[in-house]
Amino acid sequence: MSSLEDLYREIILDHYRNPRNRGELETPPAHRTEGFNPLCGDEIVLFLQLDGETVADVKIGGQGCSISQSSASMMSAAVKGKSIEEVKGLVTQFKSMMSIHETEIGGDGSETEEGLSGQDGSSATAELPLGDLEALRGVVKFPVRIKCATLGWNTLTQAIDEMAESA
Amino acid sequence: MTNSLDVAAIKKDFRVLDQVQNGRRLVFLDSAASSQRPVQVIDAMSDFYNSTYANVHRGVYRLAEESTNRYEHARRNVARFIGASNHNEIVFTKNATEAINLVAHSWGRTNLTAGDVVVVSMLDHHANIVPWQMLAAERAVEIRWIPVTDDGQLDLSDVDRLLDGAKVLAVTAMSNVTGAITQMDSLIASAKAAGAITVLDACQYVPHLPIDVDALGADFVAFSGHKMLGPSGIGVLWGRMELLESMPPFLGGGGMILNVTVDGFTPDAPPARFEAGTPPITEAVGLSAAIDYLDELGMEAVRAHEVSLTAYAMRKLTSELGDSLRILGPSEPAQRGGVLSIELEGVHAHDVSQVLDEHAVCIRPGHHCAKPLMRHFGVAATARASFYVYNDESDADALAEALVAARDFFAL
Ligand SMILES: Cc1ncc(COP(=O)(O)O)c(C=O)c1O
Numbered sequence: 378m379s380s381l382e383d384l385y386r387e388i389i390l391d392h393y394r395n396p397r398n399r400g401e402l403e404t405p406p407a408h409r410t411e412g413f414n415p416l417c418g419d420e421i422v423l424f425l426q427l428d429g430e431t432v433a434d435v436k437i438g439g440q441g442c443s444i445s446q447s448s449a450s451m452m453s454a455a456v457k458g459k460s461i462e463e464v465k466g467l468v469t470q471f472k473s474m475m476s477i478h479e480t481e482i483g484g485d486g487s488e489t490e491e492g493l494s495g496q497d498g499s500s501a502t503a504e505l506p507l508g509d510l511e512a513l514r515g516v517v518k519f520p521v522r523i524k525c526a527t528l529g530w531n532t533l534t535q536a537i538d539e540m541a542e543s544a
Numbered sequence: 545m546t547n548s549l550d551v552a553a554i555k556k557d558f559r560v561l562d563q564v565q566n567g568r569r570l571v572f573l574d575s576a577a578s579s580q581r582p583v584q585v586i587d588a589m590s591d592f593y594n595s596t597y598a599n600v601h602r603g604v605y606r607l608a609e610e611s612t613n614r615y616e617h618a619r620r621n622v623a624r625f626i627g628a629s630n631h632n633e634i635v636f637t638k639n640a641t642e643a644i645n646l647v648a649h650s651w652g653r654t655n656l657t658a659g660d661v662v663v664v665s666m667l668d669h670h671a672n673i674v675p676w677q678m679l680a681a682e683r684a685v686e687i688r689w690i691p692v693t694d695d696g697q698l699d700l701s702d703v704d705r706l707l708d709g710a711k712v713l714a715v716t717a718m719s720n721v722t723g724a725i726t727q728m729d730s731l732i733a734s735a736k737a738a739g740a741i742t743v744l745d746a747c748q749y750v751p752h753l754p755i756d757v758d759a760l761g762a763d764f765v766a767f768s769g770h771k772m773l774g775p776s777g778i779g780v781l782w783g784r785m786e787l788l789e790s791m792p793p794f795l796g797g798g799g800m801i802l803n804v805t806v807d808g809f810t811p812d813a814p815p816a817r818f819e820a821g822t823p824p825i826t827e828a829v830g831l832s833a834a835i836d837y838l839d840e841l842g843m844e845a846v847r848a849h850e851v852s853l854t855a856y857a858m859r860k861l862t863s864e865l866g867d868s869l870r871i872l873g874p875s876e877p878a879q880r881g882g883v884l885s886i887e888l889e890g891v892h893a894h895d896v897s898q899v900l901d902e903h904a905v906c907i908r909p910g911h912h913c914a915k916p917l918m919r920h921f922g923v924a925a926t927a928r929a930s931f932y933v934y935n936d937e938s939d940a941d942a943l944a945e946a947l948v949a950a951r952d953f954f955a956l
Pocket residue numbers: 576577639640641642669671672716718719720745747748768779913
């Protein structure tokens with residue numbers, strides 16, 4: 378049986394109560410993207426600012442549950458200063474921790490959720506440490522909450538795609 | 545029947561409730577989304593499948609005739625239950641959503657053109673908003689919104705101005721978020737005076753309060769079987785016969801025509817005109833059994849039970865949780881149904897529901913398909929507990945206890 382403590386690790390609650398990188402950035406130069414979880418109404422507003430191929434800054438707004446908010450908060454801390462390639466790798470790693478395996482690279486969220494194994498697929502690219510994000514590993518035991526954990530990440534992917542398109 | 549429900553006896557009819565989760569009795573508080581159904585309904589459906597089932601309105605063999613009789617009996621039973629003197633004013637649909645779409649499509653596309661006005665409300669479910677928005681997008685129809693008061697009721701202070709020149713008033717009879725019950729008599733009278741038809745979303749009303757559609761004065765009333773102890777897959781549209789007769793079919797196919805030639809078709813009369821294809825036959829039998837069950841309890845008694853249980857729950861939750869709790873909607877139980885949309889300070893509805901699940905208490909987090917309303921209240925989601933005939937004070941106590949646990953779990 379899964380207990381609440383598996384889901385709500387201390388670090389998650391800390392990010393929920395004290396979200397990092399909360400706020401807005403000026404657009405332009407930043408790019409603004411909204412993400413919705415149509416099931417529960419959670420909304421995320423993500424501001425992404427690039428410096429060439431590097432994430433110069435990221436800010437998060439919106440409202441949601443502890444899982445979606447803490448995941449977005451940890452994500453914002455993890456991607457700042459990283460290259461787009463590294464960020465894409467992190468997204469894949471995080472989703473694979475959530476048991477989601479992309480069926481196409483750069484697809485628009487077309488993905489499969491495979492069982493509850495939670496093990497990482499072998500990846501050719503060098504993996505960055507997930508750090509605090511590891512705390513979200515317990516979410517896979519609560520399948521309905523996976524969508525909460527990935528809301529920020531899907532919004533980030535959407536932002537990167539939109540910026541690439543308009544570039 | 546006396547004016548109170550024997551909930552202990554009722555609970556026994558709902559076998560799904562007789563289960564243990566995490567060592568606790570299951571407490572089901574999500575009937576506003578979909579109710580459970582008693583063994584009488586389940587038996588009626590399985591007996592029908594085992595003894596009688598055949599497609600309706602077609603065969604001449606005995607089973608087909610009996611099946612048709614049962615289906616048509618269900619129609620009469622629904623008509624009687626909601627006070628419709630003409631059972632041919634009852635159209636079976638898939639659910640309330642389809643019923644409202646039928647009206648927006650068939651009546652709406654026949655009668656509305658650019659510049660016409662449809663009045664909807666901030667209190668409504670998306671099911672009574674989006675079909676009108678679709679029409680508006682297609683026809684340049686203007687949508688006007690009835691606002692809500694701080695306690696989650698329709699704000700009718702300016703409604704005559706909103707209705708001025710309107711052709712449709714599409715409004716809920718009871719909110720699935722705040723529980724507020726619409727003061728229908730005066731509102732429908734205002735719509736009539738303005739020359740607008742009234743389309744009532746009675747999804748949350750028909751399962752919980754007595755209704756008399758003939759007396760009410762509305763033009764269309766929609767509701768779903770699965771929220772009133774019946775099966776999913778069946779809904780009801782009641783409409784005034786003059787209107788139904790004036791409307792073209794919604795879906796085309798078998799069962800809705802008088803004649804088809806290579807040149808075209810002649811639609812049948814209502815209700816057949818609006819029941820294209822094989823209808824939800826066994827579901828109609830199940831809905832009829834659900835109505836018999838509710839009749840046995842008595843809708844006055846159902847309503848009285850829910851008012852007193854809601855009053856008890858509101859007192860209990862307030863005394864246990866004090867200022868950390870906010871319940872959306874009217875504070876007066878007599879003005880509302882048994883729907884409690886809860887905001888627990890500092891704890892998101894999703895997280896509340898997760899802790900409640902640990903306590904085997906089933907409630908619903910989310911926007912409840914009422915995003916305009918949620919935005920008005922400045923919340924993304926609430927945790928909604930809702931009561932029905934099988935709930936009692938022990939369920940409200942379990943809710944309070946689990947909410948205290950949720951608050952404490954997330955306390956700083
Ligand atoms: C007020 C209200 N209207 C409409 C609906 C839609 O009902 P259904 O999904 O059965 O069509 C619901 C239920 O979710 C509701 O609560």
